[in-house]
Amino acid sequence: xxxxxxxxxxxxVDQLFPNVGIAMADVLERLGYRVDFPESQTCCGQPAFNxxxxxxxxxxxxxxxxxxxxxxxxxxxxxxxxxxxxxxYADLFQKEPETLALVHAMEKKVFEFATxxxxxAGVEDVGARFEEVITFHDGCHALRELxxxxxxxxxxxxxxxLELREMSPAEExxxxxxxxxxxxxxxxxxxxxTKVDAILGTGAKTVVSLDPSCLMQIxxxxxxxxxxxxxxxxxxxxxxx
Amino acid sequence: xxxxxxxxxxxxxxxxxxxxxxYTATGRLKQKRVEAVAADSLPxxxxxxxxxxxxxxHAIENxxxxxxxxxxxxxxxxxxxxxxKDATEVSDFVLDLAKERGSKLxxxxxxxxxxxxxxxxxxEHHGLESVETDLGEYILQLAHxxxxxxxxxxxxxxxxxxxxxxxxxxxxxNETEPEKITLTARAVLREKFLHADIGISGANFxxxxxxxxxxxxxxxxxxxxxxxxxxxxxxxxxxxVIPRAQDLAVFLKLLARSATGQNLSVYASFLSGPRRPGExxxxxxxxxxxxxxxxxxxxxxxxxxxxxxxxxxxxxLNTCPVYRKIGGHSFPWVYxxxxxxxxxxxxxxxxxxxxxxFASSLxxxxxxxxxxxxxxxxxxxxxxxxxxxxxxxEGLNRLELFxxxxxxxxxxxxxxxxxxxxxxxxxxPSGEGKWISSVPAFMRIGPLKAWLSxxxxxPSPPKSFRELWRRR
Numbered sequence: 001x002x003x004x005x006x007x008x009x010x011x012x013v014d015q016l017f018p019n020v021g022i023a024m025a026d027v028l029e030r031l032g033y034r035v036d037f038p039e040s041q042t043c044c045g046q047p048a049f050n051x052x053x054x055x056x057x058x059x060x061x062x063x064x065x066x067x068x069x070x071x072x073x074x075x076x077x078x079x080x081x082x083x084x085x086x087x088x089y090a091d092l093f094q095k096e097p098e099t100l101a102l103v104h105a106m107e108k109k110v111f112e113f114a115t116x117x118x119x120x121a122g123v124e125d126v127g128a129r130f131e132e133v134i135t136f137h138d139g140c141h142a143l144r145e146l147x148x149x150x151x152x153x154x155x156x157x158x159x160x161x162l163e164l165r166e167m168s169p170a171e172e173x174x175x176x177x178x179x180x181x182x183x184x185x186x187x188x189x190x191x192x193x194t195k196v197d198a199i200l201g202t203g204a205k206t207v208v209s210l211d212p213s214c215l216m217q218i219x220x221x222x223x224x225x226x227x228x229x230x231x232x233x234x235x236x237x238x239x240x241x
Numbered sequence: 242x243x244x245x246x247x248x249x250x251x252x253x254x255x256x257x258x259x260x261x262x263x264y265t266a267t268g269r270l271k272q273k274r275v276e277a278v279a280a281d282s283l284p285x286x287x288x289x290x291x292x293x294x295x296x297x298x299h300a301i302e303n304x305x306x307x308x309x310x311x312x313x314x315x316x317x318x319x320x321x322x323x324x325x326k327d328a329t330e331v332s333d334f335v336l337d338l339a340k341e342r343g344s345k346l347x348x349x350x351x352x353x354x355x356x357x358x359x360x361x362x363x364x365e366h367h368g369l370e371s372v373e374t375d376l377g378e379y380i381l382q383l384a385h386x387x388x389x390x391x392x393x394x395x396x397x398x399x400x401x402x403x404x405x406x407x408x409x410x411x412x413x414x415n416e417t418e419p420e421k422i423t424l425t426a427r428a429v430l431r432e433k434f435l436h437a438d439i440g441i442s443g444a445n446f447x448x449x450x451x452x453x454x455x456x457x458x459x460x461x462x463x464x465x466x467x468x469x470x471x472x473x474x475x476x477x478x479x480x481x482v483i484p485r486a487q488d489l490a491v492f493l494k495l496l497a498r499s500a501t502g503q504n505l506s507v508y509a510s511f512l513s514g515p516r517r518p519g520e521x522x523x524x525x526x527x528x529x530x531x532x533x534x535x536x537x538x539x540x541x542x543x544x545x546x547x548x549x550x551x552x553x554x555x556x557x558l559n560t561c562p563v564y565r566k567i568g569g570h571s572f573p574w575v576y577x578x579x580x581x582x583x584x585x586x587x588x589x590x591x592x593x594x595x596x597x598x599f600a601s602s603l604x605x606x607x608x609x610x611x612x613x614x615x616x617x618x619x620x621x622x623x624x625x626x627x628x629x630x631x632x633x634x635e636g637l638n639r640l641e642l643f644x645x646x647x648x649x650x651x652x653x654x655x656x657x658x659x660x661x662x663x664x665x666x667x668x669x670p671s672g673e674g675k676w677i678s679s680v681p682a683f684m685r686i687g688p689l690k691a692w693l694s695x696x697x698x699x700p701s702p703p704k705s706f707r708e709l710w711r712r713r
Contacts, residue, residue, distance in 0.1 A: 009706050011652070015662050016699050018706035025710075037710050042652040048645050050603060052625030056649035063653040091619075144605035173562045177602025182691035183242070184600055189695025190254050190566050191602070220696030223676035 002032035006071035008064075008110070010081045011043040012212050020212055023239035024077050024113055031121055040067045046084040049092065050178045058092050065089075065102050073120065074110045077235055079142020079210045082112040087145050112142060114151040114210055114234055124154045130240045131161030134232075135204035137195070137218060139211035140173050152210060152234050159237060165202040172198070176217035192221035199229060207231045242596025249571040250600075259397060263568045266396045270559040273502025274610065283498065292491045294614040297550035300483050304540070307449040307482045308531065314452025318514030320527035327534050328358035331476060334530060335360070335441070336367050342472065344369070344438030348430075350456070350463035351375035352443025353391055353553060354476050354532055356575040360441070371441075372433045374462040376426055383410040389569035390577065392500045392555035397568060430462070440466035440524070444477035445552065446492060447529070450485045453513040454529060457496055457506045464510050473512070473524035479531050480549040486511075492552060495612035499554035535588035545620050548583045550613040557607035557617060563600060573597060579607035583620040591628045592635075598624035662705055672700035 005028055009021035025035045045060030064085065068074050076082045086107045093099040117123055136156065142148040156164050175181065175191025182188075195218060199207055207222075207229060209215050215231040222229050253259060278286045300307055312322040325331045339347070347364060349355065349371055361382065364371040373382040377395035381388060384406045388394035395403070404417045413425050442463055446455040454475045456463045467473045483492070497503040516523035539546045558564045558578030569577035573594035574585045582597050591598075598621050607617040632638045651658050668684070670677050676697035680689060692698060 011658075014706040015666070016702065018702050018704060018709050021706040022709055022713075025713075037707070039707065040655040042655055042658045045649075045652070048648060050622065050625070051641075051645065052599075052622075052627075052629035053642070053645040053649075054626050054629075056645045059649040060652045088622075091622075140602070140604035140606070144609055171606070173602045173604035173606070175562065175602055177604070179688075180599065180602050182688040183596075184250070185691040185694050186254055187250055187563065187566055187600070188602070191562050192696065194562070194566075216699055217696065219676065220692070220698065223697035224678065224695065 002034055003073070004034045004036065004071075005073045005075050005116075006068060007035060007037045008041055008044075008068065008074050008076045008081070009037070010076065010078050010212065012216070013077055016216070017212050017233070020077050020233040020235055023233065024075065024235040026239045027117075027126055027235055028075065031117075031123060031126065033121075036071075038067050038071065042067075044081045044084045046081060046088075047178055049084065049088060050180075054092060061085075061089050061092055062099070065099070065106060068106065068109075069102070072109065073116075075113055075116045076110060077113045077210070077233060078212060079112050079139045079146055079148060080213060082110055083141040083145040085110050112146060112148060112210060114155055115146070115148055117238075118151040118154060125158035126155065126238050128158075128238045128240050129160040130237050132206050133163045133165060133202075133204045134206045134208050134237070135165050135167045135199055135202040137167075137174065137199075137207055137209040137214055138171055139209055139214045142210050143171060148210065152208075155234065155238060156208070159240075162237070165204050167198040167202050167204075169198060174214045174217045176213050178213070181217060188217070189221065192217055193225070196221050196225060196227070200227070205229060206237075208234055208237055210234055242599070243573075243594055246571065246573060246594055246596050246600075250567045253568045253571050254566060258399075259568065260566070262397050262399055264565055266393065267559040267565050270393070270501060270555070274499055274556055274559065275502075277498040277502040277504065282504075283494070289491055289495055290612055290614050293495055293552075293612055294550065296483060296488050296491060297613050298547070301480060301540070301546060301549050304479065304482065307484055308479060310449040310484075311447050311452060311482055311529075314450065315514065315527075315529055316452075318452050318527075319517070320452065320514045320529060323528060323530045325530055325532050325534075327532075328360075328363070331355075331358050331530055331532060332360060332363035334528075335364060335439075335474065336369070338472070338474070338528075339364075339369055339439060342438065344472070346433065346437045347371040347439045347441055348433050348437040348466050348470065349373050349378075350440070350442045350458065350466040351378050351394070352441070352476060353388070353575060354443050354478050355441065356388055357534060358476075358532065360476070372430070372437075374430050374433065374460075374466055375458070376423060376460060376462075379426055379430065380406060383407070387570070387575055390555060390558055391553050391580070392558075397570075434465045434469045437466075437470040439472045439474060440468075440470040441474045441476060442467050444475045444481050444529070445496065446489060447477055447482040447531075448486050448489065448511075449482055451511075451513055453486065453511045455489060456510045456512065457493070457508070458510075459501075459503075459507040461508055464508055467510065467512055468522050468524065471524055472526045472528070473515075474528045474530060475512070476530040476532060479533055479536055480551075496552055496554055499556040499610065499612040539587050545583075545587060545623055547615050548580075548587060548620055550615050551580050551584070552613055553580075554612055556610040556612065560606045560610045562604060562606065563602065567600075579617045579621075580615075583615075583617055583624065586624050586627070591624065591631050595628045595632070598628060659705070659707065666701040666705070669698075669701040671703075674700055676700060 045057040049057035175188040219231040390396040515527040564578040
């Protein structure tokens with residue numbers, strides 16, 4: 001019997017990209033994990049937090065803490081949502097010592113998907129095959145708040161048939177930024193087009209990332225410009241055989 | 242967000258030449274910085290950042306102590322320190338002094354602090370001639386524009402733009418070769434230096450233990466400004482004070498590298514007091530104006546007061562994907578880019594431009610390059626919360642507040658969340674698996690309209706994850 005992990009699929013994957021969650025569960029099960037999905041899960045609260053609504057963010061964060069209180073390890077297909085929990089919940093509950101203690105306990109149990117595989121499961125080769133030229137987009141929160149750079153690349157390097165071509169510039173934001181994407185739509189769109197240019201420069205057919213929100217922004221811009229390049233979450237690539 | 246802010250962003254994004262100029266110039270500075278702080282050229286870069294942060298933190302937490310020490314040491318060397326609370330007090334001081342000494346011509350070296358208080362305009366209003374001597378600033382003074390960038394004020398101007406400005410304002414032949422343009426400026430400015438009565442500079446650091454003003458520059462104009470005229474006035478924000486001369490060993494390693502990718506600037510001047518007996522150069526009178534202008538308002542907030550650590554290197558502007566698109570003049574005040582987005586609302590009040598802290602994707606690139614480790618994204622988040630609290634007090638933006646209250650309720654009621662998701666999915670066009678570029682007219686409102694204005698929308702999947710999971 002393998003170890004138990006809980007999925008926090010995020011509201012975006014639940015509602016818009018369910019295949020990402022399924023792919024993540026597939027990969028974890030193949031590695032011998034028993035996977036559960038706490039049904040009362042919804043959102044981490046980041047949209048409210050980033051929009052300045054702290055009280056509302058706290059309400060949603062409390063719900064998350066309750067939902068996953070019993071889980072031992074929680075895997076998340078998003079660097080941004082992971083970082084909300086592990087880096088920003090503490091800010092939200094500065095003045096509530098009891099909740100803050102729960103937050104600090106939670107911080108140790110929540111893992112972004114790629115990091116979970118390389119650091120906790122200790123695997124780099126998940127036995128995937130994906131015969132394509134891809135490029136990898138570093139989500140800003142995964143990169144700068146969680147310091148994730150090599151984990152997805154190590155995982156991708158073991159995927160049979162896959163060629164990774166880095167884009168230049170590699171580390172520039174896609175322009176999503178949550179509510180920023182609609183509050184400053186024209187600006188957000190201009191940033192996405194710069195990203196699209198960097199992607200086109202690689203000649204890759206697929207863009208891979210750890211964050212569904214970046215992928216939604218990038219795919220939306222690619223599609224609007226009439227490009228046939230597709231976007232995939234790392235979990236979907238790793239689930240391919 | 243104000244209409245003006247929105248309009249300036251739009252105008253800048255529409256201007257293809259300007260877009261190229263901003264992106265190229267910031268890209269060059271960004272790359273030079275990366276090379277200058279790379280492990281093989283500055284192995285202890287991260288350690289230096291940590292030290293710089295610690296020194297600034299200590300200085301700001303003991304600001305009263307170090308300002309008094311600085312003042313004592315300036316006066317011991319024959320200089321004078323003047324505390325000013327706002328723009329009017331600064332210009333009154335300069336105007337009174339100019340009147341007493343019968344001064345007419347002022348030369349100025351680059352100073353964001355004087356931009357902040359509109360000093361040139363105030364002096365010119367009273368019949369004084371105040372000439373900018375930094376090349377970029379001089380170009381902008383001729384063009385009647387504010388700086389576009391903290392370090393490279395004329396970053397948005399191409400040499401062709403500059404040639405036109407010179408021809409129009411100085412009546413010289415249209416010359417587009419940068420070296421020749423510079424010689425024209427030099428010829429004009431040398432005359433100004435020779436005849437100026439007062440030199441006004443800014444300050445990069447105020448060194449408490451030596452009563453010294455430190456000025457970092459590349460063109461030599463600041464050294465002339467501070468030594469040629471009989472009177473030197475340095476104008477600086479109170480947050481520029483650092484405890485000891487030896488702290489400069491940390492800051493000077495970081496400043497030029499972060500700003501322009503140079504290991505050290507061409508000139509670093511340490512000025513303390515007027516000319517002493519036996520010395521052959523230097524001013525006869527030496528004043529340091531210490532400006533508050535809203536800075537002390539930041540001190541009570543333990544987290545946000547880190548905004549005062551800034552050494553004005555401009556690295557956050559060059560690396561910011563937002564600044565690189567909207568440029569400097571879209572920002573509502575003289576300070577632009579990420580640092581402008583955090584200090585403007587604090588100096589001017591959050592309602593000055595409530596949209597400003599939200600004009601960021603929170604990508605964190607600014608915090609990563611900040612040589613004094615200001616956590617700019619965190620301060621932006623704090624300011625967003627401040628804006629919303631202020632709006633709630635004033636009864637503004639009620640619809641958004643209502644929307645987020647609904648959001649919080651839905652997200653804490655999983656059944657409502659699931660039903661809501663299903664309703665939304667049933668309304669959304671399926672797109673037959675393809676991404677959607679338009680929706681029916683009744684849905685073309687608010688965030689959905691904004692999203693679709695520049696991007697396509699993902700098709701709604703037939704089943705949510707939780708539905709698929711239950712069938713697994």
